[in-house]
Amino acid sequence: MSTMAERAEANGLPIHAFDLEHDERLGFDPFAVWDEATKAGPLFYSPVNRGFLVASDFDTVRHVLQDFKVWSNLPSTIIYTKQPVILDVPPLTMDPPDHTKYRRALAPLFSPKAVAHLEGRIREICHELIDAILEKGSCDFTKDFAALLPALFFLEWLGLGTEDVDRMFHLAERATFDFPTQEERNDIEAQIDFIVRGAMHARRDDPRNDLATAFVQMKVEGEDIPEDLLVGMAKLAFIAGQETTSTQLGYIMWHLTQHPEDRQLLIDDPSRIPDAVEELMRFYNTGGSAGRVARQDGELNGFPIKAGDRIFIARCGADRQLAPEVQLTRSGVPHSAFGLGIHRCIGSHVARLEMQIGLEVWHERIPNYRLPDDFVAKHRYGSFMQQLLTLPLELEPAGT
Amino acid sequence: MDTSNELKTLRFALDSTLCSGHGRCYTLAPQWFDADDIGYTVVKDQPIAADERDRMEEIVAACPEGALSIEQAHVASATGTA
Numbered sequence: 001m002s003t004m005a006e007r008a009e010a011n012g013l014p015i016h017a018f019d020l021e022h023d024e025r026l027g028f029d030p031f032a033v034w035d036e037a038t039k040a041g042p043l044f045y046s047p048v049n050r051g052f053l054v055a056s057d058f059d060t061v062r063h064v065l066q067d068f069k070v071w072s073n074l075p076s077t078i079i080y081t082k083q084p085v086i087l088d089v090p091p092l093t094m095d096p097p098d099h100t101k102y103r104r105a106l107a108p109l110f111s112p113k114a115v116a117h118l119e120g121r122i123r124e125i126c127h128e129l130i131d132a133i134l135e136k137g138s139c140d141f142t143k144d145f146a147a148l149l150p151a152l153f154f155l156e157w158l159g160l161g162t163e164d165v166d167r168m169f170h171l172a173e174r175a176t177f178d179f180p181t182q183e184e185r186n187d188i189e190a191q192i193d194f195i196v197r198g199a200m201h202a203r204r205d206d207p208r209n210d211l212a213t214a215f216v217q218m219k220v221e222g223e224d225i226p227e228d229l230l231v232g233m234a235k236l237a238f239i240a241g242q243e244t245t246s247t248q249l250g251y252i253m254w255h256l257t258q259h260p261e262d263r264q265l266l267i268d269d270p271s272r273i274p275d276a277v278e279e280l281m282r283f284y285n286t287g288g289s290a291g292r293v294a295r296q297d298g299e300l301n302g303f304p305i306k307a308g309d310r311i312f313i314a315r316c317g318a319d320r321q322l323a324p325e326v327q328l329t330r331s332g333v334p335h336s337a338f339g340l341g342i343h344r345c346i347g348s349h350v351a352r353l354e355m356q357i358g359l360e361v362w363h364e365r366i367p368n369y370r371l372p373d374d375f376v377a378k379h380r381y382g383s384f385m386q387q388l389l390t391l392p393l394e395l396e397p398a399g400t
Numbered sequence: 401m402d403t404s405n406e407l408k409t410l411r412f413a414l415d416s417t418l419c420s421g422h423g424r425c426y427t428l429a430p431q432w433f434d435a436d437d438i439g440y441t442v443v444k445d446q447p448i449a450a451d452e453r454d455r456m457e458e459i460v461a462a463c464p465e466g467a468l469s470i471e472q473a474h475v476a477s478a479t480g481t482a
Contacts, residue, residue: 111439332461332462338464340465
């Protein structure tokens with residue numbers, strides 16, 4: 001049985017070292033690293049860590065994510081690391097037919113109709129955060145707004161107490177960025193487990209209009225869902241609801257600080273914000289644990305695949321390649337920032353609401369802001385997502 | 401003479417095995433698409449004027465899954481004048 005490396009050599013597949021864990025350039029310019037990977041070819045082999053293939057143009061990315069019969073989420077979607085990392089976040093960590101049943105049970109909770117009523121509360125939270133920022137008189141956008149909006153909103157929607165937002169938020173951060181070993185991962189998951197399990201127990205006896213209640217009331221094929229599985233799914237919702245949206249808001253704002261004409265477009269016409277969010281996601285989405293493992297032999301772009309092959313889905317570079325620059329007014333260029341296929345991010349509708357409302361309220365209250373002259377962007381990296389470490393803003397509120 | 405009927409010749413075809421509920425179509429073109437209870441797409445059952453093709457092609461391109469295509473609509477039986 002030939003290895004991926006041997007087959008790459010034998011078949012003339014490009015070989016390019018793409019290392020999300022260790023490439024220090026990610027700390028200074030992650031998008032350059034993604035773009036460089038895209039240039040290596042639509043499919044290439046990265047001989048780093050445990051070795052893996054990389055799908056890096058949109059067609060190949062889409063093909064793999066749509067072909068769930070060949071490309072599995074098991075044993076883990078984290079395939080690019082030195083040490084294996086096994087997640088327990090169902091139904092992401094499931095294949096059909098199990099995945100199909102649980103996804104179908106979850107979907108109504110996150111549909112556009114289900115989340116539409118949350119808009120008012122999202123708007124209020126944005127105003128509260130901005131009130132606090134204006135009172136402080138200075139702002140690190142990543143900490144003071146981007147990280148807090150999804151955390152406060154989501155934890156409230158889930159039904160957890162916001163008194164402990166900080167603690168829970170840091171657990172999510174650790175889950176996303178700090179899991180180099182399986183033991184550390186297990187420890188974080190155990191703590192999140194405990195919090196989430198507590199909420200669910202409470203809601204069985206005291207149902208409320210929140211997500212934890214909706215979770216305990218879910219049925220699959222008419223039956224209650226085992227508690228461990230419920231807790232696992234709620235854990236995923238907990239982690240996925242925070243870091244990804246927070247990171248994306250940071251990059252969106254970073255773009256707007258550097259492109260005042262784009263910022264003015266949104267201030268002059270807030271109805272353009274939804275299209276703008278899509279285009280900015282296309283260009284600046286570094287996130288998502290996008291890996292797959294081949295369940296069976298096959299072929300991809302003419303390259304022979306063997307069962308057990310690992311592939312990383314380089315969506316960031318693939319999406320950026322679709323159009324070479326940001327154009328906020330267009331709507332015809334797609335992106336895979338929310339994934340593709342059966343595991344498409346179930347939170348996408350609420351994530352969009354948060355980002356759209358966040359931007360709208362921010363620019364209504366603080367249309368004028370700038371980066372300090374000496375600002376140099378630095379990014380956290382090492383896991384499957386890069387994130388701005390800080391985004392300090394000098395503010396001029398509306399009406400000053 | 402009702403010339404508007406002659407112009408209504410197109411419709412969207414949806415490959416529902418590919419639709420994963422991104423919602424770009426019903427967000428960008430609510431006149432042509434609905435969202436069902438879980439956020440997946442329902443194509444509205446009405447023929448579309450041929451001069452809308454450019455906009456239709458934009459919506460086809462906007463679907464990240466490539467689940468949409470454009471077809472000739474079945475034209476109603478010729479009971480009207482032409």
